[in-house]
Ligand SMILES: CCCCCCC/C=C/C(=O)SCCNC(=O)CCNC(=O)[C@H](O)C(C)(C)COP(=O)(O)OP(=O)(O)OC[C@H]1O[C@@H](n2cnc3c(N)ncnc32)[C@H](O)[C@@H]1OP(=O)(O)O
């Protein structure tokens with residue numbers, strides 16, 4: 001009989017083989033659920049296999065041993081190998097296949113095409129007119145040019161309206177003149193801008209005859225296509241090392257009265273006629289679409305990062321033995337400790353939940369893109385509110401989960417051999433990029449307040465399906481709790497908090513305070529409402545997704561995982577449900593959580609194996625598929641550049657003389 005867990009191979013650590021043998025479901029079938037289809041899950045495996053056959057695609061050294069220069073060079077080197085072999089590796093027209101290829105080969109530390117694929121091309125698709133797409137999109141897709149998305153400035157990121165870069169229209173020459181008037185107006189942070197990109201989508205305030213029409217996207221050539229030297233009028237460079245993404249060249253950019261043709265305003269939606277007449281877009285915020293797209297993809301992306309950390313921590317916890325339970329003759333796998341399970345299993349559930357939730361937001365974005373191309377912008381506000389909350393909650397919880405995974409690996413978790421700190425650095429960047437989390441929670445807060453105001457004005461029927469629960473009365477909770485009852489508990493918490501926060505804001509405003517001051521004084525409560533609303537959404541998409549699964553064994557284990565999720569989440573928001581649940585009921589839920597941790601235990605390794613993250617992609621000694629951690633940890637340490645010689649020059653130059661002097 002073939003094993004249900006497809007990761008078993010001869011030579012593996014017996015501890016991991018034992019774990020895999022206890023799995024109750026087919027990990028390939030689970031991978032099909034995680035990656036949306038059996039076909040794509042299979043393609044991922046094939047792509048990984050094809051990559052492994054091209055030795056030049058392997059890291060030339062463990063990435064943590066490379067310095068910044070080495071990391072940036074390594075990314076470009078591998079990119080050129082990828083492009084030479086691209087047809088052998090993927091269907092180049094598939095975004096998903098490309099993403100898998102890049103993630104596997106490049107790792108997560110950044111590379112010259114990261115922003116090209118994630119923002120530059122999507123911005124062209126959403127914002128360039130048909131003629132502009134003919135001009136640039138093909139070139140971008142063929143990677144004849146490398147692009148980035150340059151919006152944030154040194155002085156402003158969250159508050160777009162305060163960007164200082166201007167694009168002033170000159171009707172005489174039919175050009176826009178891009179200018180950076182101050183130090184703080186320098187573009188600052190855009191990925192791949194520093195050294196790699198030769199073109200950029202630049203967001204600048206459009207000025208026509210002294211009137212500011214707000215931020216608009218412009219296609220701007222930064223560097224000569226032959227020499228790669230910055231063009232006259234452009235100041236560009238790298239912003240230096242960061243917490244993570246050090247294989248990437250996030251950059252700065254300034255303009256000195258830099259002229260571009262009128263046709264370089266991305267003008268699918270807004271236009272400037274030759275005489276300077278402005279043609280308004282169908283929605284004031286349509287220029288934000290590249291951001292909405294990334295935010296829509298963030299739940300899946302962050303779920304995948306959390307998954308990376310959990311693969312490492314769960315596998316390692318199954319081979320790490322420390323201390324005793326009942327059997328005093330052999331130390332126990334640390335995964336058998338309830339505290340370890342409590343640390344890791346709710347995060348496994350969240351990783352699955354985020355990925356499933358991401359399916360939904362990506363689908364909503366793709367639909368919105370079609371609608372907007374057809375002139376229908378009515379879905380923009382809803383998706384903006386939803387993805388604003390979602391990006392904030394998933395990035396924060398992913399960061400929490402990764403950090404717990406690191407601690408769950410003890411001392412070795414702190415070593416770069418675990419690679420978890422790199423994953424953490426990358427993931428936690430998501431709390432900031434695409435809109436700082438508090439700022440984005442408050443965007444959702446605005447939407448929730450407006451929803452409550454609709455209810456107060458007797459317009460409950462006009463509420464969208466995602467906020468309809470705000471108008472409902474709470475019902476009794478039956479504590480023969482199934483997932484749907486937990487959903488009701490969450491609805492109660494989110495509804496109560498949203499009403500309380502809104503009423504606080506309204507009361508302050510009605511007391512004569514300005515709108516802005518009242519908003520600020522209610523803002524912590526509003527962010528709490530936004531988080532609860534978003535967590536409710538995540539839970540409900542998780543429940544719906546599990547309900548739709550056909551494979552009964554896969555569905556069975558996902559129901560077990562859902563039980564971990566709903567009980568953990570409700571315990572976590574206990575303070576918001578005190579008015580609904582008695583302390584006896586809370587105890588009952590707490591016990592259900594502990595039972596669900598035990599239930600999921602035999603499937604823990606199979607659940608993380610199902611993410612099918614190859615060793616190459618994982619880059620972790622602790623998380624290796626074969627579980628042979630210790631001998632490889634020693635090998636890894638020996639490969640440290642510091643161990644190339646027994647006596648370092650720094651010892652000869654400084655420490656030896658110091659010790660010699662002390663002897664006198
Ligand atoms: C391989 C991995 C690579 C990782 C890649 C990482 C790449 C990172 C890239 C970046 O970070 S790019 C830069 C991202 N920057 C931001 O996200 C900036 C955040 N700020 C904003 O998005 C906006 O400033 C804001 C906070 C949303 C406010 O918008 P605005 O400045 O336009 O404010 P107002 O004029 O006050 O308007 C508010 C009004 O508009 C509605 N609204 C805002 N955005 C949208 C939208 N996209 N769609 C629909 N509606 C929108 C908002 O809800 C308000 O509506 P009302 O409440 O007034 O009705």
Ligand SMILES: Cc1cc2nc3c(=O)[nH]c(=O)nc-3n(C[C@H](O)[C@H](O)[C@H](O)COP(=O)(O)OP(=O)(O)OC[C@H]3O[C@@H](n4cnc5c(N)ncnc54)[C@H](O)[C@@H]3O)c2cc1C
Pocket residue numbers: 115149150151152155156157158159188189190191245250429432433434435436437438439442
């Ligand atoms: C790894 C990484 C990659 C990036 N890539 C790009 C890129 O490719 N292109 C690009 O253009 N940009 C990029 N950025 C920039 C990023 O989008 C901004 O840093 C982000 O939007 C936050 O803006 P800020 O840095 O100005 O923060 P600030 O707005 O200055 O935030 C500082 C603090 O002020 C608070 N705050 C600000 N406004 C409010 C408010 N209205 N209400 C309450 N609190 C508020 C915030 O919550 C935060 O605590 C990247 C950033 C990082 C970290």
